[in-house]
Amino acid sequence: MEMQKQKIGKWLLGALLILVVPNCLFWILEPKVSLSRGVFVAEYLLIACLYPLINRKLFITIWILFAVYDLVYATSSLFFMDFMEMVHALAKIPELALIDWLKWGGLLILFILIIFTLVKGLIRYEASYRIMHLRFLWPLIVLAGVVFFVSKKEIVSVPTWSVVKAVQHAVFVSTAKHNIDYLGSAAKTVFWQEPAAAATNKEALILVESWGLLTDQKLHSDVVQPLYELVQNHQYTIREGTASYKYLTQAGEFRELTGCVFHYYLVRDKWVKDSSLLIKKQEQGYHVIGVHGNTSKFYRRNVFWPVLGVQEMYFIEQLNTLQLPLCGSNEFRGICDTVINTWLLNNMNRQPDRKEFYYWVTLNTHLPLVEVHDEAYNNFARQWKEQGITENTLQMAYQQKGLFRDLAGKLSKPGSPKAHILLVGDHAPPFIDPADRKMYDANRVPYIELIPN
Template identity: 35%
Template structure:
């Protein structure tokens, strides 16, 4: 090879290297950085594990890098949609199937009432716009070395995601494993065993009521009002915890139907064994069965499956508001929970037969705003420590306090009929950030059982 040949070959080799590396960097900017950066930003506060979305984004990017820009952008949008759904399902302890099934009810909620949801929507929308312009650049690199480097970036990001979330993995993705031992507050407390027709039975499922973990301020507040002499004069008070999986409707299945599962299986069958839940069992024993919920009946199709499992009467937000309940806002806006105990008591006082009264609360659904008639803005009155260190938890406890005070006022009244009352959480509160979320046991919910001493007639 001549000297002249050498001087020609070197620049050509350099020319081939630089453009291909630029293409690789363009690809990594979109499919590694942009596809993951909003979720990486959550590392500082805590987030569900994202192994599959990270790998999926990288692999899809490698597949479509030589395709037309529009195809690449549609693929990017698809990756972002999947990543977002996966993130939300993990955050709220839903399976992806359950979340997809729930999307049909999106119109029933008001995410615009939450600054967190508005900010998230702005960020995602901005990323989609940014990706359209970034994909103008050529991403079709060809050198095998860069493909290997792309794989290294993908799995390096997976490793970083896993390392950052270490210690919080049990807080996310909690479907019941096959063969999981069943337990519930209804079973552990002995609540259902008291169905002898001599008293009413009241089951209250409290939205996002979790078990405090190494937080004395929260532990001291939880169920504290039920230690009063007025309560103990009429009830034997006991409490404990129960295992939970998934979200609210799974909690309802746990306590009402005595098994792990979710509500949509109740809509797909006429099998008497599947529908043989606590309301139906109590109805067979002569109990009137009533359900109350402070939100809309169509949401999660409760107006359809409640009667299928034996609830003879149902009252939802519109019914409770007609009876005098005020409107309370938030992402899930509905009737104010603090006014429902009075209506619950009225139901039992006018009952002509033993009654099973179920109530699913609403207002402590996250995120809890400071206004919107929730009476949670000045939560220093609840706990100065919680207001300072855990403001969102403090706002939840402000609502819990209002519910507890209203309920105790009714159940200790001289004209309140004899009733056993069981309160239980549906799931731990699914806070976005590690700081708040880590204050709760990720596996268990609390329950409190008020067993009537039999000092008053049943109605």
Template identity: 25%
Template sequence: MKLAVHFPVFSKIFFLVKRYFSLRLWCFLIFYLIINNVFFWLAHLITYSQRYDIVLEYVWIIPLLCLRKKWSLVLFTITYICIYIFDILYWIKQFYHYDNLSEFVDLLYFIPQAPKLYWLFLGIILGNLILSLFLILKYLVRLASTQMIVPLSVLYLLFAICFYDYRGANLSDRYQTVGWWGSYYETIQNLKFNTQFFWRGTLKPEFYDWPHGGVLQKQINIQHPPKKILFILNESWGTFVPEHGAINSSVKAPLLNLPNVQLIAQGENPALHSTIMGELRELCDLKAKSSNFKLGPFDKFKKCVPVRLQKQGYTVQAFHGSYAKMYDRKDWYPHMDLQDAHFFPQFSNIKQCHSFPGACDYNIVHDVSAANKSAQGKSFIYWLTLNTHHPYSELDMLGANTYDCHQPLFNGRQEACRNLNLQHQFFQVLADEIKRGGFKHTDIVVVGDHSPPIVFDEFKDSFKPDSVPFIHIRVN
């Protein structure tokens, strides 16, 4: 009797489910989620990156597609592009840290000088956006209808109440989002150290004192400095951490094995995330919230090491294998009294290397050595290296690798291994030039600019994230 009473109710429910939650709706939803997420699913397999498997911002704009009006499709397209850009920007932060949108836009200006690998990344990202919108607006929209808006809303509410995955609210290291699904809006609202992610920030950098101090001013007594100083800010020199301290020692061993070299100090120092922040840290003991250094204000640059040494009668020179317009160094270097700066192609050998376009450090070292030898009186030379930049190209290796990247230690750490090989090569090149008498009676301070970025390695924790190594030697 009860079954007879309830049977019509069950029939009605079944009819409503069949009508509003049809196969067409499920096909539409599944294909839509595949289209806007498959790129990141595949990228995860290649780069071992992390991201929500499904980003809910894409789901929230489905009603615009379902309306199928000209204005709604235009609005959908604009909103989809904005969400995609935000998605990409946040995903990239796992590999390259930047503080705000203006800083990222500044990086885009240097794309013409970027490695070909970065061009490939940009092409794939742009191509995926175009393909996704084409598939949605050309084919998938045919499955959409206004009748889907209500059932999709019901599904979302059930999902949010019963199955929501909150893991992404607490972000792990390297700016990863963790969870099957989640909202970037929710994630950013919960990030205590990332509240300014998408703010444009101030136009001027607003320089502040770096609380930890740079290595250079800790190692060189500015009141009574040595007669000749070579300061090297070493691109992507980090501290290798997988329980093999011997590797860190062996990287810089070529310097310490020289009989005419005296070790003054070595260790680690806190560091930020970019090369120009490393320059600011070391040359001036400063930090900044923006990378727009060319805008000033430059009053705090008066305390920078080159300015203070020049007042003491030192000749000051700078060397960097890339272009003068990279990070606008041609504009703000002079305010640090780095007027006599040598950029590409102002070198005796302008052969370009592969890790980052520009002259090869193993050739620039001869120009630096010649400048040091020819300097009359007191001399300060600043050398910002280049060829140990990501992606750590094996094409820049001069000979056999020092570290065998096939040994078990480097399983899942191939980029880290290439970085170590290039770093060891750099120290060997510097040691060879010392043997040739290029840096007699010179204090040499070498420090990393930032921890090496890792993109393709399965394990991203090969180097300490917030500190860099340094070494101070004296050549007799």
């Protein structure tokens, strides 16, 4: 009987170790880093089963490589629809400054060293009690699989499942249609029906980078307040609302243009074209113009914009010929959004009688932000800091308010075009710190419709 108790005790201790060691570092990181990950990750149990079958150095290498993947997936899966989109984003990140490479490289090395130390400790325990083999681990593997497949992913997650799904969707495209998210579109609600004959022949959809729905309603009202000055001057009627969102900018574009979030490699499917707002505007006689202050190659906009209905495109490659000023961080530097405000309204005035639909994806509030610390910002931020609003949130709110102030000021000037405009957020800012992320609604973004009187 005593022997049986000892065996049970060793099994329980071994099971506890095999569950805690791979996950404990992530538990420590979670209060400071926004992670999308279960309490436990199932793959570590499967990797542990390889220990008796392969060389020890190879085992440690596989464990560390998976831990790095686990980290990347946990910090990124909230923002990308599948693994291939993560890979594309990583491959297209603009060149970082040397100090940034050193900082992130140092943190990665520290992470690897901690993982190495943990797995070595697990191997040392294995030498005495043999916990890393299938005969010991199969009950935990079965339990983890059951928990995962009954959709308790907040308890057990399987990061490699996204790789399997990505390959499946890319190779067997017909199955991918079962993985479309129908979120609806504020833009299609506003613009899908052809306007009355007396209405303006200039329309614009402005997708505002990282404009999330603030949980503090008073701060949200402060941010959009400049647009309401157009109401006070009786120039525009304003309607506000919110829309569902998932993932980052490309998903936001697909959502607003088609009502759905789907994989990039589906963009040429007939149903996408049939659902596209921009194709619909062409059918209504509008000339569709797209503008974005960064390169046409990021997110492959030079490929999918024409497919979705953009007939005339302006990116930094074209706008640079006008010698327009640049703004933003080194990572996402491009034509200043306030300058594109001017360009947009001037372009509308060039052919006032032509029906035109503008699609503009803003840029300068893309993370990382170039922070502002002038007197105007300090005056804006002071009252909100006293109410517990974080610095990163206030920087984002202040700069978005500046964009709205600039647009409202230019729309109120004599001679400005009377355009029907919808401003809508693509997603909440993808801050790393959970304290910043909780300042925004996790599922909704705001929109504001400007209707000329």
